[in-house]
Amino acid sequence: MSPSSFELVGCSRCGKFPELAPLVILEPVAPAQDLLHSNxxxxxxxxxxARREMAVAETGIAFIEEKMSDLERVLDQLRLRRQGLRDFVTNHRRVFTPIRRLPMSEIFRRTSLSDPVLHGASG
Structure with a gap:
């Protein structure tokens, strides 16, 4: 991805951004709550x-894990995108550093002419 392209990062399968709205998941109902703590x-x-409600719960678990996986993929893509943008800013910020405004060739020329070590003079 180039830093100048701002394409939408989305789901790898459908290409859409995942919804962050509340998920509609059937809640299992314990048919015998009082028996959970007995022998x-x-x-x-x-x-x-109970088996039917356990199947509902397992379906909900699978659905949630799939959504979490989708979101993790999107987060990974967003992290990569963010790093690309940070690199872009960092690299281009270097262009505007104050040291670049100094006439370096003139500084080196003047320094070398006045430096007795560079001209073979011994002190």
């Missing part, structure tokens, strides 16, 4: 509902 075996109907 009793729940009835078959509760086991079936």
């Amino acid at each position: 009793y075996l729940p009835p078959d109907s509760v086991i079936v509902r």
